[in-house]
Amino acid sequence: MPAEPSAGTSGAGSTAVAATSDKRPTIGDGGLEAGLDVLSTEPVAEPGLSTRWRKRLLPPLVALVLVVVVWQLVVLAGVQPRYVLPSPLDVWYTIKERIADGSLPTAVLTSIERGGVGFVAAVLIGTPLGLLVARVRPVRTAVGPLISGLQVLPSVAWVPAAILWFGLSDATAYFVILMGAVPSIINGLVSGVDQVPPLFPRVGAVLGASRWALVRHVILPAALPGYLAGLRQGWAFSWRSLMAAEIIAIGGEMGFGLGALLQQGRDLSDMQVVMVAILAILAVGIAVELCVFAPIERGVLARRGLARAS
Amino acid sequence: MTATRTSTSAGTEGAPHVASAAPAPTSGGAPQVVSGGAVRLRGVSKAYGRGPAVLDTVDLDVAPGSFVCLLGASGCGKSTLLSLVAGLERPTVGTVEVPSSGAALMFQESALFPWLTAAGNLDLALKLRGVPRRERPAEVERLLDLVRLTGAGGKRVHELSGGMRQRVALARALGQQRSVLLMDEPFAALDAITRDVLHSELERIWRETGTTVVFVTHNVREAVRLGERVLLMSSRPGRIVREWAVDASGSRRIEDAAVAALSIEITDHLREEIRRHAR
Numbered sequence: 001m002p003a004e005p006s007a008g009t010s011g012a013g014s015t016a017v018a019a020t021s022d023k024r025p026t027i028g029d030g031g032l033e034a035g036l037d038v039l040s041t042e043p044v045a046e047p048g049l050s051t052r053w054r055k056r057l058l059p060p061l062v063a064l065v066l067v068v069v070v071w072q073l074v075v076l077a078g079v080q081p082r083y084v085l086p087s088p089l090d091v092w093y094t095i096k097e098r099i100a101d102g103s104l105p106t107a108v109l110t111s112i113e114r115g116g117v118g119f120v121a122a123v124l125i126g127t128p129l130g131l132l133v134a135r136v137r138p139v140r141t142a143v144g145p146l147i148s149g150l151q152v153l154p155s156v157a158w159v160p161a162a163i164l165w166f167g168l169s170d171a172t173a174y175f176v177i178l179m180g181a182v183p184s185i186i187n188g189l190v191s192g193v194d195q196v197p198p199l200f201p202r203v204g205a206v207l208g209a210s211r212w213a214l215v216r217h218v219i220l221p222a223a224l225p226g227y228l229a230g231l232r233q234g235w236a237f238s239w240r241s242l243m244a245a246e247i248i249a250i251g252g253e254m255g256f257g258l259g260a261l262l263q264q265g266r267d268l269s270d271m272q273v274v275m276v277a278i279l280a281i282l283a284v285g286i287a288v289e290l291c292v293f294a295p296i297e298r299g300v301l302a303r304r305g306l307a308r309a310s
Numbered sequence: 311m312t313a314t315r316t317s318t319s320a321g322t323e324g325a326p327h328v329a330s331a332a333p334a335p336t337s338g339g340a341p342q343v344v345s346g347g348a349v350r351l352r353g354v355s356k357a358y359g360r361g362p363a364v365l366d367t368v369d370l371d372v373a374p375g376s377f378v379c380l381l382g383a384s385g386c387g388k389s390t391l392l393s394l395v396a397g398l399e400r401p402t403v404g405t406v407e408v409p410s411s412g413a414a415l416m417f418q419e420s421a422l423f424p425w426l427t428a429a430g431n432l433d434l435a436l437k438l439r440g441v442p443r444r445e446r447p448a449e450v451e452r453l454l455d456l457v458r459l460t461g462a463g464g465k466r467v468h469e470l471s472g473g474m475r476q477r478v479a480l481a482r483a484l485g486q487q488r489s490v491l492l493m494d495e496p497f498a499a500l501d502a503i504t505r506d507v508l509h510s511e512l513e514r515i516w517r518e519t520g521t522t523v524v525f526v527t528h529n530v531r532e533a534v535r536l537g538e539r540v541l542l543m544s545s546r547p548g549r550i551v552r553e554w555a556v557d558a559s560g561s562r563r564i565e566d567a568a569v570a571a572l573s574i575e576i577t578d579h580l581r582e583e584i585r586r587h588a589r
Contacts, residue, residue: 033458033473033507040471040504199421206396206415207438207486217434221425304424305468 086272091279094272103261108280111242111257114170115284118177119238123231126182130189130230134223135215140190147183155180155241159248169253173245180241181234188230192223224300232293239285258284348374349395349413349490349524354404355547356390364390366547367404374489377516377523377558379537381530381576383584387548388526392492395524413490413524414483418498420475422467428478429454429463435482453481456515473504477511484515490522497532506564509535513562530573530580535564540576544583552579 068088075087082090098104133140133147158179162172196219204218220227246259254260258281265273349372356365364387372378380388393399394406396415422431432450441449454463457477467475476496483491497505513536516523527533533540534556542552554576562569 033511036504036507037459037462037471037474040473041469199417199419200423202398203417203421203423204438205398207435207482208412209438213438217438218423221423224425300425303466305466 083269084271086275090272091275094276095279098273098276103256104276104280107256107258107261107277108284110255111246111259111281112284114173114255114257115177115239115242118174118242119181119235121174122178122181122185122234122238125178126185126230126234127189127227129182130186130227131193131215131220133186134190134193135219144190147186150179151183151187154244155237156244156248158241159245162245163249167253168249168251170255172249173242173254176241176245177238180237184234184237185230188233189223189227192226192230193219195226196222225297225304225306228293228297228300232289232297235288235293236285239281239288243281348372348407348409349522350405350407351391351395352405352407354391354394354401354406356387356394356399357402363402363547365394365401366549368548368550370541370550372490372522372524374522375520377525377536377538379533379540380524380526380543381528381533381540381580382543382548383528383545383580386543386545388528388543389494391548392494392524392526395490396492409489411488413492414486414488415492416476416479416483416494416496418495420467420472420479422475422478422482424467426467427463428459428465428467428470428474431467431478432463432482432485435485439486449485453485456484456518457481457511471504472500473508476500476508480512480515484519484521488521490524493523493525495527496525498527498529505532509564512536530577531564531569534569534572534576535562540572542576542579542583545587551583 071088075082075085079085086094095104133143155176158176159172162175166172166175200218200222201214204214209217242257243259243262246254246257247263250260250263258277261280262274262277265271265275265277349370351368351370354365354368354370355363357363368391370391380391382388390399392415394401395408396413397408398415422428423434426434429450432453433446436446436449437443450463451460454460457480459474459477459481462470462474465474467478470478479496497508500508509532512523515521525533525536534554537556538558540554540556541550542554543549544551554572556572
């Protein structure tokens with residue numbers, strides 16, 4: 001095919017290269033490529049079950065045992081009287097007692113249900129708001145500082161206002177949870193969107209994505225790691241806010257949550273009940289982290305090759 | 311059928327639309343009809359804000375189905391030119407004409423989406439093109455076959471080698487079914503062996519599909535190995551200053567004496583262009 005001279009060339013002489021037309025094996029045969037592909041991708045060995053146990057489960061178990069041992073030693077040293085600082089075994093008996101009379105399971109379930117519903121509501125509210133703040137420049141300039149401020153404001157500060165507005169009802173708990181979690185979720189999504197490499201939206205544009213398709217298929221999936229970090233922090237804030245609300249707002253239609261159990265222990269000067277409540281709050285936090293957020297995050301990162309699945 | 315992107319500030323003969331099947335400018339006395347995958351730039355200049363011109367009155371005609379290599383040192387506006395043709399940016403002055411289907415663009419980095427598999431990336435491109443869900447799996451398979459990645463569709467992006475990623479990116483660009491394929495130094499980050507193989511692959515696919523290819527590179531031998539025409543651009547501002555025609559009818563290899571000889575000539579001109587900036 002003869003090449004046509006472009007109009008922009010300024011007096012360029014055209015030189016032709018005569019390519020050799022003898023039959024030679026072309027480089028791009030399938031076998032060569034298949035060989036290259038195999039050589040340049042290395043197989044990843046899956047760690048065995050025993051290695052996994054040794055590397056992932058053993059260290060936290062050792063730490064837990066150490067904590068209990070130190071606790072017992074402090075008790076044995078008699079630094080404080082037993083009714084102020086109960087031993088691990090005392091607390092264990094109280095846990096069994098409270099499970100038997102049903103008050104501990106009730107408190108745990110009440111709090112988890114409230115925290116869960118509140119968190120889901122916070123996600124449903126925070127996600128579209130986060131997207132709006134991240135993608136619409138004027139909105140971001142207007143409310144960005146306010147949202148960062150709300151994230152710093154301890155949500156306990158909303159408890160008195162919530163009690164005055166909603167009385168001793170579930171609405172109080174949910175309001176405080178939302179004020180704690182929504183700003184975190186918004187900020188997580190915003191920073192996730194900010195960290196999307198600029199190349200990705202360009203690729204989306206080249207592929208012909210509409211504004212909405214770009215958000216749905218490129219921006220949101222690319223921002224997922226940051227969004228997940230925001231959700232995780234949002235849950236932490238939900239749970240903390242809920243405990244604060246439950247400790248302060250007791251009675252009415254509030255029901256009996258872990259915060260109420262904690263407050264009951266304080267009112268009765270029963271340190272063992274206080275310890276049980278704290279351990280239960282801690283256990284729920286750890287369980288949600290280990291069973292919900294950690295696996296999701298690990299899966300997302302591993303799929304992108306950002307962290308090796310182990 | 312040609313669509314025109316006209317800049318608002320273009321004061322010259324600015325007809326906003328060019329009639330479909332417009333006759334091509336007479337070149338070498340032989341009139342041609344612009345069809346399918348023709349690209350035409352007329353007096354195109356581009357500056358960012360109040361800064362100096364990146365491109366200065368560039369005129370370029372790319373015939374349908376041809377393979378054009380744009381060659382130049384850093385700052386010659388090669389990538390800007392591709393962005394203009396791809397419609398990602400608009401010229402400050404002048405007109406850019408591309409086929410109504412637009413142009414596909416392939417980047418230096420694979421730019422595959424890491425949250426999708428190889429097949430998922432192809433599927434998304436087809437989805438954004440508007441291909442119905444039922445037809446997509448077969449089309450994805452066809453594209454993977456085309457770049458010789460049959461069976462690798464389930465692999466995640468991070469599990470693919472650099473060469474495999476660029477082949478998936480090529481398949482994705484081809485899946486857009488645009489008559490023009492723009493390539494922005496697509497093989498620059500690859501090792502020499504892989505690059506050689508991909509040169510052959512690209513040549514084969516170009517002949518099979520009849521796509522118009524505009525290939526930007528700073529590698530002279532690569533340009534001579536691949537192109538039918540090699541255009542040399544000057545830097546700051548970017549202009550097209552020289553052109554060479556290459557006989558692409560037979561089989562070429564990057565080691566060929568003819569390729570080397572022309573590469574030396576072009577390299578001398580390129581160096582002269584670069585030297586001008588030292589003064």
